[in-house]
Amino acid sequence: MIVGIDPGQTGGIAYIDDASGSSHAMPMPVTGREIDGHELANALRGRSIRTVIIEKVHAMPKQGVSSTFKFGMGFGLVIGVCEALGISYRLVTPQAWKKVVLAGTAKDKDAAISFVRRAYPSVDLTPGRKRVPHDGMADALCLAEYGRQLMVKGAA
Known part of the structure; x- marks a missing residue:
């Protein structure tokens, strides 16, 4: 499984x-206004995960110090x-995964x-009850797809 x-x-x-498709x-998962580490661990624990692809993020211009x-x-x-949890992971920039997964598109949230x-x-x-697609979930699936393509090529 790729996450x-x-x-x-x-x-x-x-x-x-990757076995079943x-x-x-x-x-x-969040609690209040913060990521819920316990629930995140529960979401990952007990699965046969080959690797986790995490978007490598950085501070944005004009973003406040607190945020x-x-x-x-x-x-x-x-x-x-x-x-x-002892799960291997790889940090990937947005530019890297978008170049592969969203090739030929605007490479924005709508493209994902x-x-x-x-x-x-x-x-x-x-x-x-959401009506608008959750772009964070879409980006996460694109990141997993990037990892799947790396596995197929034997690069991960």
């Missing part, structure tokens, strides 16, 4: 079972959970949503 994680409160977690995505620190804490939490709808039509990007 993709778009870190952050509005991110997502996605799974592609099944896939699933979910929003990043940058909070975002970095969430990113570190995701890595810490993988480390604690469109890709998921075409490649993984069984995945519901509107969890709960």
Whole structure:
């Protein structure tokens, strides 16, 4: 199984079972206004995960110090959970995975949503009562797809 994680409160977690071809995505678990590390660990624990592909994020221009620190804490939490569970992971820049998975598109959130709808039509990007597709879940599935393609090429 290959897992993709778009870190952050509005991110997502996605799974592609390379043996069965099944896939699933979910929003990043949060408690209050922070990532829920316990629930994240539960989402990863007990699965036969080959690797986790985590989007390598960085501070954005004009982002406040407080929000940058909070975002970095969430990113570190995701890595810490993988480390604690002994799951191998790879950090991948948005530019790298988008170049491969979203080739020939605008490489934006809408392109990721469109890709998921075409490649993984069984995945519901509107969890709960949402009407608008969850772009964090779409990005997470694109990250997992990037990892799947690396595995196929033997590069991971």
